[in-house]
Amino acid sequence: MCGIAGIVVAPGHAPPSAELGRRMTAVIRHRGPDDDGHHVDERAVLGMRRLSIIDIAGGHQPAYAAEQQVCLVFNGEIYNFRELRRELERDGHDFRTQSEAEVILQAYLRHGTDAIARLDGMFAIAIWDRRSNELLLARDRFGEKPLYYTRNRHRILFGSELKSLLQSSDCPRDVAPDALRAYLSYGYVPSPSSIFAGVSKLPPGHWLRYRDGQVELQRYWRPSLATKTRMSEAEAGEELAELLDRAVASRLTSDVPFGAFLSGGLDSSTVVALMARHLDAPVKTFTIGFKEAAYSELDDARLVARHLGTEHHELVVEPDAAALLQQLVWHFDEPFADASAIPTFLVSQLARQHVKMVLTGDGGDELFGGYDRYLRLLALDRLGPLTRPAAAVLRVAGALLPDPIGDRLDRIGERLQLPGEERYLSSVALQRAGTARALHADAGGSRHYHLPVLDEAGADLGAGRSPLDRAVAIDLQSYLPDDILVKLDRMAMANSLEGRSPFLHPELASFALSLPESFRIRAGTGKVLLRQVAERWLPPRAVAKPKQGFGIPLGEWLRGPLREVARDTFASRAFRERGLCDPAVANALLDEHASGRVDRRQVLWQVICLELWAQRFLDSAVVED
Structure with missing residues (x-):
């Protein structure tokens, strides 16, 4: 590394x-x-x-x-x-x-x-x-x-x-x-x-x-989404179990101490379970949590750690988000607003005190259908010819009902009016086109900002692909390499820690992408086949655990300790003169969030991260730590 x-x-x-x-x-x-x-x-x-x-x-x-x-x-x-x-x-x-x-x-x-x-x-x-x-x-x-x-x-x-x-x-x-x-x-x-x-x-x-x-x-390589396996579900489960085991084993080569991030979710727990099968000593596992129970997965991680007999390390943190954000801005180089970078940095910092390399569960959601937005996409797709009338009804209802319900309905209606791939990308986007356009007049129309990603996905969106495969093709082109893997690489490397992702083993990934939709998503549940296989190694609660994500209490922080940071940022002369975002719109969004009427945490975090990045990388002629 x-x-x-x-x-x-x-x-x-x-x-x-x-x-x-x-x-x-x-x-x-x-x-x-x-x-x-x-x-x-x-x-x-x-x-x-x-x-x-x-x-x-x-x-x-x-x-x-x-x-x-x-x-x-x-x-x-x-x-x-x-x-x-x-x-x-x-x-x-x-x-x-x-x-x-x-x-x-x-x-x-x-x-x-x-x-x-x-x-x-x-x-x-x-x-x-x-x-x-x-x-x-x-x-x-x-x-x-x-x-x-x-x-x-x-x-x-x-x-x-x-x-x-x-x-x-x-x-x-x-x-x-x-x-x-x-x-x-x-x-x-x-x-x-x-x-x-x-x-x-x-x-x-x-x-x-x-x-x-x-x-x-x-x-020299592109993911194959066209060819689907003809294996039965039982045969596919046996093949998947073998490929998972082989992928984890191949990522254990190291001449230095190593461990694993463990959230207690299906992906990281499966990786740790397979590590335990190949190691003579207990796996070193690492988890962090926040004092706010809604954002803490400590109990889930402890359950898996006890079941697998790991040497478990955990830490409950109350980070100084403003100070930590300055470090994050430096390590990302570009504006980056995935707030789960904070816990990723902190768990990397914890792990580096004990090991030099960790295995992670990254890639499992894309390959096995784990994101909730995949479920929502398929639900919307089932509306078929009712899409346009439903969109009109939802947008009218959104205009009449108070926030946050009205805002939510209007956003769904707006999404339904978009063509298929753009509809999916609008669910990946943190902001609606109107909000982005209000912040920056050159932010483009409701469609424009999706097109570059679709152009790059290109051949992977071929005719005959299922809606799920088309969404996965987009994520493999953009969200996985430019968000998920950027976050892991920069936050681990910020702490001189190597992170490895067994799910991205080429043979395992190709097999996962060959699975028919019903082996990945069924009856409103994702990762169907992966859950079946993981039952061999994990306790039932870990297998059934729904997708939680690596969240932080960002909304609460922006009504508390980060509120003044945001206010000072938006009031600065540099922010006004730079012209990347409209200060009046930014302050209005902050007031809305502080009142509790509408959740504006994502857009506020984006604007703060953008301005702090600009201060570090635009205002200084010398870029150094």
């Missing part, structure tokens, strides 16, 4: 700055406090920060091959590197270390860019091939590890975090209007955009080749 960064210049231009390369890696030291390394030549600077997990003694980067002509830095873990190494050894390749980096290099020498699709892991890879003067950047299938890049006519910059690129004075710093619109809708910036025009995220499942100032972008 590392952070990487680098510069490659086009022919005929001045050599890249070694000092800039060192600043680019120094600013992400939290990603790898154990070691650093740099490659410098007349065309390229490649750097890394290392968090040592595998081959602690021999895994130093950059790694080299082909008589020092091919150089690699990479961030992540390759879970099948031993199998790949054996194949390469049979083909005559020699190895000097036990590291994954050397396996990636030798696979590249053997297979070229086809080597990327052979990797089972989470990774962001940079390979500088001096033989052909090519830079290859690659990102894992689901986007577990981040990779930003920007280029102009004379160079390309890349890095695990945007703050690395911002060490360069010529990195673009103009806010992208489309990215701002998306953020005010979803609370995150969807790939491949970043908040800055001219800076991109390498999309999941893609590689990029840079040569002589030109870029080639290629997709």
Whole structure:
């Protein structure tokens, strides 16, 4: 686990700055406090920060091959590197270390860019091939590890975090209007955009080749939603049990102490149960809770921990949300308003006191139909021809009834008026189009802000897909890599902790996506087959537990300790002059929330996060911790 960064210049231009390369890696030291390394030549600077997990003694980067002509830095873990190494050894390749980096290099020498699709892991890879003067950047299938890049006519910059690129004075710093619109809708910036025009995220499942100032972008993997298994439910359950066990076992390779996040929900509990089957010592598990009972899953986690005999660690927290938010803004680089980042940061902080790596349950909801919004989507889809009349009735009722009931009915009516995929994306969005438009006049109409995400999902939304598969395709393109996995990566790495997600094992994920809808959702319940399989290992209460999410008492905080933070933020001269949000609208939303008439916690949190991000990344010419 590392952070990487680098510069490659086009022919005929001045050599890249070694000092800039060192600043680019120094600013992400939290990603790898154990070691650093740099490659410098007349065309390229490649750097890394290392968090040592595998081959602690021999895994130093950059790694080299082909008589020092091919150089690699990479961030992540390759879970099948031993199998790949054996194949390469049979083909005559020699190895000097036990590291994954050397396996990636030798696979590249053997297979070229086809080597990327052979990797089972989470990774962001940079390979500088001096033989052909090519830079290859690659990102894992689901986007577990981040990779930003920007280029102009004379160079390309890349890095695990945007703050690395911002060490360069010529990195673009103009806010992208489309990215701002998306953020005010979803609370995150969807790939491949970043908040800055001219800076991109390498999309999941893609590689990029840079040569002589030109870029080639290629997709090497996409999730398959078209082909469905013909197994019976019982046969599928046996196959799923085996794949789950194999996926967890493959993620246990480590030369350092490790554990697991345990919420007491189905996904994390299943991961911990399978870990326990493969370990001789009790699994170290970590949970946090809040004093507000409605937001605490401590009892559920304790039940599972006792059942599985884990070494359980828990903490009830009363965080200083205002102070913590400043840390979160720094680590996310872009505006990010998923408030569950707070408990994710705190549980990562707790875990890092005991271990260096954790397994998580991320990905289970997307693959097995776990989100409540999937259930709502299918319910709305069943209205069929009644959709338009129902939408009109709900909107009229919403206008006549008092808030919050009226607001809720109007929002459902608005959603029903949208076409299928946009209707689903409106349920992912934190804000209605009207609210986003009121905050920022250029926020677009009710449809505009959904279209970039649908364009990227493209081929995955093919004709004949079920409504559930179409929604999952959208989430795999956007919500999973740009919200869920960003949150895990940044909050774990902020604490120099590695997080691994067994549900994203390629074979397991492909099988889950091949399950027919009835194996995932049935009779108003999600994760049907996963629950059936998990009954083998977990107590009934854990299997039946409904989706809760990693929530925090944000609404209460915004009527309490965060209210004045919001008020001061909205009253500042910088906020008024910046023009990202309308101060009068922001203050009106705060008053509505404080009165209890309407719950405005999501939009208020979005605006606060946006302004604090702007203070940190727009107002300062120097980006440093």
